[in-house]
Amino acid sequence: MSENNDQKRKNLKVIQFDKNKNTLIESEQPKETFKDVGGLDEVKKKIQMSFILPLQNPEYFKAYGKEAGGSLLLFGPPGCGKTFLAKAIAGEIDANFLHLELQAILSMYVGESEHNLHDIFEKARELKPCVLFIDELDAIGGNRHNMRQHHERMLVNQLLLELDGLQSFNDEVYVIGATNTPWYLDPALRRPGRFNQLIFIPPPSEQERELILSLKTAGKPQTSLQLDKLAKKTVHFSGADLTQIVNDAIELAIERSFELGYLQPLTTDDLQQAAKKRKATTLEWFSTAKNYATFSDSNGDYQFVLDYMKENRIR
Helix, strand or coil, rough: CCHHHHHHCCCEEEEECCCCCCCCEEECCCCHHHHHHCCCHHHHEEEEEHHHHHHHHHHHHHHHHCCEEEEEEEEHHHHHCCCHHHHHHHHCCCCCEEEHHHHHCCCCCHHHHHHHHHHHHHHHHHHCCCEEECHHHHHHCCCHHHCEEEEEEHHHHHHHHHHHHCCCCCCCCCEEEEEECCHHHHHHHHHCCCCCCCCCCCCCHHHHHHHHHHHCCCCEEECCHHHHHHHHHHCCCCCCHHHHHHHHHHHHHHHHHHCCCCCCCCCCHHHHHHHHHCCCCHHHHHHHHHHHHHHHCCCCCCCCHHHHHHHCCCC
């Protein structure tokens, strides 16, 4: 990266809500880039080709009368790193990162939730270039036909307006949505110019699982841990699943320390015992996704989920 880009990144900010979810505050720009995302080579390649490279070469867009903006929808099992990947995308394009948290915009007063959502988009436009990350997109942009409450439908309408309405100025505002259940989204959100680019984020591979386990056990009192063997036994486990295994194993080590009266290190046996009590939470997600991909996927949006399941022998 050039010195100009290095200096540019120093001036960037992460904008998040305070602990009371009332006020937007600034923190240091994360330094994550694709180099920090272990594995997911095919995912990163797809994002590079369909999202990042066009943004880095805006002259191609201008030649066809298009603005330098865009949107992506990351989906997959919970706990597989969609938020981390969104931050890495912001790092790749040297953009500010604004994390929209659902609980921070919802209000009991009529019309205020829509107003709060508008304010978030206005903040993103003010901070451009900016990646606006909307987690749990289905909670904000669910299918309006299934909504009984008028205010819920109005919030979806406001989101659509912000994405492409006449009063929306989203040049250099890059909206990235994340959801575990893309089939629950309002169909209007999937139209061209909105969240029409789907990126499937699968569970970590064996090599990625070993890396996650290494990071989660780093700095803990431990014996020589055989993380490679544990990685082989935790097929289909998400990053969140692996984190829970490590936490459970640590509790075993602490319990043993109290029983013996002195500090006991974390052992491979602790990790293996903890793993035996856990099942991959991604399997339930795949079961649901398979039903939608098989019976309700007229456009073939989820075919790669079926391909992944076949390749990895998930039934």
